[in-house]
Amino acid sequence: MPAPGKTLxxxxxxxxxxxxxxxxxxxxxxxxxxPVTAFAIFAFGLAGLLTLSMALVSCVLTEHLICRxxxxxxxxxxxxxxxxGLLYGLTLPPSLPLWMVAVGGVICVAMGKALFGGLGYNTxxxxxxxxxxxxxxxxxxxxxxxxxxxxxxxxxxxxxxLTLPFTEPTVDAVTSATPLALWKFSRExxxxxxxxxxxxxxxxxETSSILIILGGLYLIARNMMNWxxxxxxxxxxxxxxxxxxxxxxTRYASxxxxxxxxxxxxxxxxxxxxxxxxxxxxxxxxxxxxLIGVVTVVIRTWGGLPEGVMYAILLGNAVTPHLDRWFxxxxxxTATKEAAS
Amino acid sequence: MRLLGMKTFRxxxxxxxxxxxxxxxxxxxxxxxxxxxxxxxQHMGAPSIPVVEEGQEVWRGQRIARxxxxxxxxxxxxxxxxxxxxxxxxxxxGRMVPAVYLEPFPGSTQEVEDGTPCPLDTSTPDEIIxxxxxxxxxxxxxxxxxxxxxxxxxEGKFVDTLIINGxxxxxxxxxxxxxxLEQSDDIFVGIRYLLKVSGAEKVIIAVEANxxxxxxxxRATFPGDLNGSVELLRVKYPQGAEKMLxxxxxxxxxxxxxxxxxxxxxxxxxxxxAEIGRLLPLGRGIQERVITVTGPAVKRKGNYRIPIGTxxxxxxxxVGVEEDVNRVFxxxxxxxxxxxxxxxxxxxxxxxxxxxxxxxxxxxxxxxxPCIRCGYCVDACPIxxxxxxxxxxxxxxxxxxxxxxxxxxxxxxxxxxxxVCPSHIPxxxxxxxxxxxxxxxxxxxxxxx
Numbered sequence: 001m002p003a004p005g006k007t008l009x010x011x012x013x014x015x016x017x018x019x020x021x022x023x024x025x026x027x028x029x030x031x032x033x034x035p036v037t038a039f040a041i042f043a044f045g046l047a048g049l050l051t052l053s054m055a056l057v058s059c060v061l062t063e064h065l066i067c068r069x070x071x072x073x074x075x076x077x078x079x080x081x082x083x084x085g086l087l088y089g090l091t092l093p094p095s096l097p098l099w100m101v102a103v104g105g106v107i108c109v110a111m112g113k114a115l116f117g118g119l120g121y122n123t124x125x126x127x128x129x130x131x132x133x134x135x136x137x138x139x140x141x142x143x144x145x146x147x148x149x150x151x152x153x154x155x156x157x158x159x160x161x162l163t164l165p166f167t168e169p170t171v172d173a174v175t176s177a178t179p180l181a182l183w184k185f186s187r188e189x190x191x192x193x194x195x196x197x198x199x200x201x202x203x204x205x206e207t208s209s210i211l212i213i214l215g216g217l218y219l220i221a222r223n224m225m226n227w228x229x230x231x232x233x234x235x236x237x238x239x240x241x242x243x244x245x246x247x248x249x250t251r252y253a254s255x256x257x258x259x260x261x262x263x264x265x266x267x268x269x270x271x272x273x274x275x276x277x278x279x280x281x282x283x284x285x286x287x288x289x290x291l292i293g294v295v296t297v298v299i300r301t302w303g304g305l306p307e308g309v310m311y312a313i314l315l316g317n318a319v320t321p322h323l324d325r326w327f328x329x330x331x332x333x334t335a336t337k338e339a340a341s
Numbered sequence: 342m343r344l345l346g347m348k349t350f351r352x353x354x355x356x357x358x359x360x361x362x363x364x365x366x367x368x369x370x371x372x373x374x375x376x377x378x379x380x381x382x383q384h385m386g387a388p389s390i391p392v393v394e395e396g397q398e399v400w401r402g403q404r405i406a407r408x409x410x411x412x413x414x415x416x417x418x419x420x421x422x423x424x425x426x427x428x429x430x431x432x433x434x435g436r437m438v439p440a441v442y443l444e445p446f447p448g449s450t451q452e453v454e455d456g457t458p459c460p461l462d463t464s465t466p467d468e469i470i471x472x473x474x475x476x477x478x479x480x481x482x483x484x485x486x487x488x489x490x491x492x493x494x495x496e497g498k499f500v501d502t503l504i505i506n507g508x509x510x511x512x513x514x515x516x517x518x519x520x521x522l523e524q525s526d527d528i529f530v531g532i533r534y535l536l537k538v539s540g541a542e543k544v545i546i547a548v549e550a551n552x553x554x555x556x557x558x559x560r561a562t563f564p565g566d567l568n569g570s571v572e573l574l575r576v577k578y579p580q581g582a583e584k585m586l587x588x589x590x591x592x593x594x595x596x597x598x599x600x601x602x603x604x605x606x607x608x609x610x611x612x613x614x615a616e617i618g619r620l621l622p623l624g625r626g627i628q629e630r631v632i633t634v635t636g637p638a639v640k641r642k643g644n645y646r647i648p649i650g651t652x653x654x655x656x657x658x659x660v661g662v663e664e665d666v667n668r669v670f671x672x673x674x675x676x677x678x679x680x681x682x683x684x685x686x687x688x689x690x691x692x693x694x695x696x697x698x699x700x701x702x703x704x705x706x707x708x709x710x711p712c713i714r715c716g717y718c719v720d721a722c723p724i725x726x727x728x729x730x731x732x733x734x735x736x737x738x739x740x741x742x743x744x745x746x747x748x749x750x751x752x753x754x755x756x757x758x759x760x761v762c763p764s765h766i767p768x769x770x771x772x773x774x775x776x777x778x779x780x781x782x783x784x785x786x787x788x789x790x
Contacts, residue, residue: 014756120711280716332724
């Protein structure tokens, strides 16, 4: 028997928990992002390392300081801001001036997350909010890409990286168009093998589809990601772009090219599937994914920009609350669905 | 719904089963405590009215309380002894309830006194219903709903299928498992009584696949003249909730706010069935029940036949608990209530006693995060509520919105949502409070008019 004076604890059931916790889910997402992060640094050398580091540091520091300023315990321990920082860094062109990276990082967390109420309330994916602001503010810098795998990438930096704030960045490194831009503006295709392995130009983490898929599979296997979302996005892109390609292969890119190029894989696996901004029901997830896929193809094909994944996901985030409301499952024992409130 | 050859329902969770340590242990008789405290409210409904006086000597099995109306049952002495007093005693909820304090005679052989038998062949359904009430039978699965009440099929309704619930989906508990292995004859006699009362054409005994040996045994001993079958169900919580059994086995749903009778089905726990089959032919009443005593803090785990009214303290002293015991609850970890005191006693609704050590309990001391809308709870809820949304409404105390627009009152508090929540939000705990508030508001309204 227990020692005299020992008090028993009284709680209501359940008395056991599944073992999942927010911080462990978020930490596993970070783990799943590590391979593609490592590849980004390998591909773009010092520029990639500095871009990613600055993105991460600015996001984490912003969250920490906002918590301090509002008198709350810091929330950087739940790892969610680490994901934001990494994803944000991975969506940036590696030659982006570091001061712009820092500005965007602050916007990611302050505007995309804290302003909405912090973790769980951020309607839009914070990393994409930051990136969208940068895209609007610095359109040239955000679409200037350097070639990866250059010989001196670990010893020298593109001069644009260290540009002083509010001065015009000068690009001395070898610039290189992304596969999507090549297609859009000069109808050149890139070999699928290069797209899948990542030996192309692009944002820091958008290049290697295989590593992104590996990370996604890890999360799906651990039941930490809703597989329906990436699957339906990719399926929607494949079907729509495939249909267009059949109509006119010279005007419309092949579906395989569409899937493996640009930010689609990273967006589908890691950003659209962010739990906070995606629907909770299965039907909702399929529709959400399909919407993102369709909007991506529409922007890529007929829009002014070569890439549309970012706006497609932000639009999907905006629709999510409605999807959750419209597709609430029928409650056991009720004849028809309750009218949406 | 059938999945991989076994029937089941949609959604639900998979808590660790934790049954291996006791599932192989035969049922053993538990000794008598020096003082038994038999509460007069062990069931849902009106408290029973004592028919013995302080100082009176009673036989084991003698009726000591009579039902107060139809929604009430008789009580029987758990031992031959002397009624020391009839006074208030603590109950699991913390409320004081009237109870009979019975001091067993130390030297008694504790023979059970038989009453008037209720023979299966010659009794009418109404006589059987009266006998079940007289035997003090309530749902032994944990709800303690008076069994005879739900067996009374009103005029104009009918039952076509009787389901015997041997799912025992609650982790740790193995009483139904042992009863199925050791008391199959009683179960089949009980089924015959239930079929006769309800008018059902067939019976389905539902067993979760982790008790395949019990299902095999029941199949092997299934009487040839009985119309029915033994169905193996997938192991999933809360498979043993009757609403889930109807969905899995019959593809029918109890209407919201309705009764199983509305879908022509009746569900009875397997241990309750066995007690009916054991007691009615002898005219006896329930004065003991099988419970599993288990959990990391229990030294001599097992399945015991325990006299009703055995104080929890005596039980724990007898089986031995570890120094670092932290939490004791009646029932299993998913739905069992934590004991508010060690002076409460084992009642008819107690299916198990589980004790956790500090380290086992510590796992539930997790920090609460905001809801991250992961949807785990939505995928877990067996009746397709949106616990995430309900949780947000509960935090704002919008109880009437929860009840009127989001089916709060359909929640049967299985706890699957709280179990899976990675943010450790006390979802079902809030829903319990919300349901109580809604009921109180409704009672206040009708009282005012």
